[in-house]
Amino acid sequence: MRxxxxxxxxxxxxxxxxxxxxxxxxxxxxIIGFFFWNVVGYFAIMGARQMQSGGNMNVNEFVIRPLIQNxxxxxxxxxxxxxxRLFAEEKxxxxxxxxxxxxxxxxxxxxxxxxxxxxxxxxxxxxxxxxFFFLFAYSNPDVKPxxxxxxxxxxxxxxxxxxxxxxxTTTKNQIIAGATTFGVALLLWTFEWVAGxxxxxxxxxxxxxxxxxxxxxxxxxxxxxxxxxxYVSLTFxxxxxxARSLESLRWRS
Amino acid sequence: xxxxxxxxxxxxxxxxxxxxxxxVERGRIVGFLGPNGAGKTTTMRxxxxxxxxxxxxxxxxGFDCVENPQEVKKRIGxxxxxxxxxxxxxxxxxxxxxxxxxxxxxxxxxxxxxxxEERCAVADVKNRLISKLSKGYRQRVGLAQxxxxxxxxxxxxxxxxxLDPRQIMETRDLIKGLAGDHTIILSTHILQEVExxxxxxxxxxxxxxxxxxxxxxxIARGVGAVDIEIEPREGELSFPFVKQxxxxxxxxxRVTQTGEVRNNRVRFEVESQSGHxxxxxxxxxxxxxxxxxxxxxxxxxxxxxxxxxxxxxxAAPEETSA
Numbered sequence: 001m002r003x004x005x006x007x008x009x010x011x012x013x014x015x016x017x018x019x020x021x022x023x024x025x026x027x028x029x030x031i032i033g034f035f036f037w038n039v040v041g042y043f044a045i046m047g048a049r050q051m052q053s054g055g056n057m058n059v060n061e062f063v064i065r066p067l068i069q070n071x072x073x074x075x076x077x078x079x080x081x082x083x084x085r086l087f088a089e090e091k092x093x094x095x096x097x098x099x100x101x102x103x104x105x106x107x108x109x110x111x112x113x114x115x116x117x118x119x120x121x122x123x124x125x126x127x128x129x130x131x132f133f134f135l136f137a138y139s140n141p142d143v144k145p146x147x148x149x150x151x152x153x154x155x156x157x158x159x160x161x162x163x164x165x166x167x168x169t170t171t172k173n174q175i176i177a178g179a180t181t182f183g184v185a186l187l188l189w190t191f192e193w194v195a196g197x198x199x200x201x202x203x204x205x206x207x208x209x210x211x212x213x214x215x216x217x218x219x220x221x222x223x224x225x226x227x228x229x230x231y232v233s234l235t236f237x238x239x240x241x242x243a244r245s246l247e248s249l250r251w252r253s
Numbered sequence: 254x255x256x257x258x259x260x261x262x263x264x265x266x267x268x269x270x271x272x273x274x275x276x277v278e279r280g281r282i283v284g285f286l287g288p289n290g291a292g293k294t295t296t297m298r299x300x301x302x303x304x305x306x307x308x309x310x311x312x313x314x315g316f317d318c319v320e321n322p323q324e325v326k327k328r329i330g331x332x333x334x335x336x337x338x339x340x341x342x343x344x345x346x347x348x349x350x351x352x353x354x355x356x357x358x359x360x361x362x363x364x365x366x367x368x369x370e371e372r373c374a375v376a377d378v379k380n381r382l383i384s385k386l387s388k389g390y391r392q393r394v395g396l397a398q399x400x401x402x403x404x405x406x407x408x409x410x411x412x413x414x415x416l417d418p419r420q421i422m423e424t425r426d427l428i429k430g431l432a433g434d435h436t437i438i439l440s441t442h443i444l445q446e447v448e449x450x451x452x453x454x455x456x457x458x459x460x461x462x463x464x465x466x467x468x469x470x471x472i473a474r475g476v477g478a479v480d481i482e483i484e485p486r487e488g489e490l491s492f493p494f495v496k497q498x499x500x501x502x503x504x505x506x507r508v509t510q511t512g513e514v515r516n517n518r519v520r521f522e523v524e525s526q527s528g529h530x531x532x533x534x535x536x537x538x539x540x541x542x543x544x545x546x547x548x549x550x551x552x553x554x555x556x557x558x559x560x561x562x563x564x565x566x567x568a569a570p571e572e573t574s575a
Contacts, residue, residue, distance in 0.1 A: 003356075010350050017342070098354075103354075250304045251304065
């Protein structure tokens with residue numbers, strides 16, 4: 001446990017000993033801030049119109065939900081930037097030799113690194129979530145669906161981060177790791193499109209594999225175990241592949 | 254302390270290490286000598302559990318490197334050829350991290366880091382970023398990293414490569430100072446290094462074990478060939494005369510001039526009957542003939558070349574494991 005923590009602490013420190021950590025936090029907050037401003041602006045105008053015709057618009061439905069969906073999409077672009085350095089940099093610097101000859105197991109090492117990536121993403125989401133406080137100050141949205149939405153966001157990120165971690169073990173080159181992770185994440189995201197025009201079994205499988213098709217329920221504020229299990233299993237798959245890749249690194253190096 | 258049996262490591266195309274066996278006793282300081290690409294780094298990487306061998310066994314302090322790597326790693330300090338440093342960290346941060354990684358309890362960590370910083374003479378730069386350090390300092394930080402958990406065994410891969418002469422001397426002194434408490438294996442392709450630091454030598458070439466001997470024995474083998482440099486006091490003395498003086502020395506069987514006469518100095522390789530240390534006699538004969546004896550060395554180079562099987566030309570290019 002201490003070993004996991006040691007690695008995790010080191011990684012988090014290293015995000016912030018270079019501009020990378022600050023840049024990620026700022027970019028994410030900036031983009032989400034802009035989206036927030038837009039969504040709220042739209043909501044204010046549409047809400048006023050609806051009031052005139054006697055209707056009512058829900059803040060959860062029209063502000064929080066699209067915002068969390070947007071966070072997930074923006075996260076997709078930034079996740080490769082979080083994970084690309086985790087192993088590629090160690091391999092390039094030769095520090096992987098230190099890690100692999102220290103009395104810690106591969107599992108502890110990869111869990112520490114994965115955890116640091118999750119913390120980093122969590123910090124980005126947390127920082128950008130300051131926006132939500134304004135909603136609570138001027139309105140009274142439901143907390144529970146929002147929290148479930150954020151939980152979904154973290155579960156989805158955990159899965160994609162584990163895949164990014166795996167890809168980072170396969171190369172010395174951070175750019176290659178980042179670009180490949182981005183490609184894989186984007187494909188996993190868009191797999192669900194096939195369900196739009198095809199109903200055959202393969203399309204169902206493909207759509208099931210998509211990280212987006214499982215996100216829907218979370219944004220609606222519904223905690224569906226089936227979807228949670230999907231993300232958790234994808235995370236395990238990513239971490240498992242990382243462990244295997246580290247092992248093969250020893251054999252091949 | 255260290256036991257290697259029939260160690261073999263095969264990479265995709267080539268055989269890096271081929272059935273090496275040796276043993277190292279506790280507290281010894283052993284030189285691992287061989288040309289570049291001989292398999293030194295590969296052997297060390299197996300010993301440090303960085304990678305498993307293709308065949309054969311390696312164990313440290315009775316623990317097998319494949320079956321019980323965690324126990325082995327606790328007892329080994331390893332300095333790879335390029336020190337594994339994080340450029341973004343300060344020396345202090347780095348050593349605290351490595352210390353925690355090696356399992357030093359948090360309560361002792363600060364004290365231990367201060368100790369190794371003192372010992373490796375990096376205390377004066379402890380708050381500097383590693384990326385700003387000179388090569389000599391980096392090497393010493395690497396050494397500090399290797400000894401931080403006070404391991405039984407130290408494995409040092411070319412610890413002085415790329416340093417300037419002063420740094421080399423300092424690093425050698427530091428390593429010699431560590432010898433009592435630790436069993437040390439250090440690899441090098443430099444003979445003087447072995448001569449300066451080691452008690453025992455393991456010579457490997459092309460993945461095969463060529464010799465495992467105490468340094469004294471190796472030198473005794475080498476006294477068959479002595480390398481000397483002579484400078485006649487008065488420039489006018491003829492060099493054939495110098496050669497004659499050497500040839501007349503008891504025990505000497507053959508004298509060969511090596512290289513040209515430069516600055517009125519000349520070098521000879523003097524061979525004597527095997528097992529007979531002619532160094533004393535040669536020195537007396539040279540000085541007795543009123544010649545200056547500038548340098549006299551046992552011909553370790555010659556044994557090295559013989560053992561590693563390379564002719565006088567540079568060793569054949571070989572793959573260095575990546």
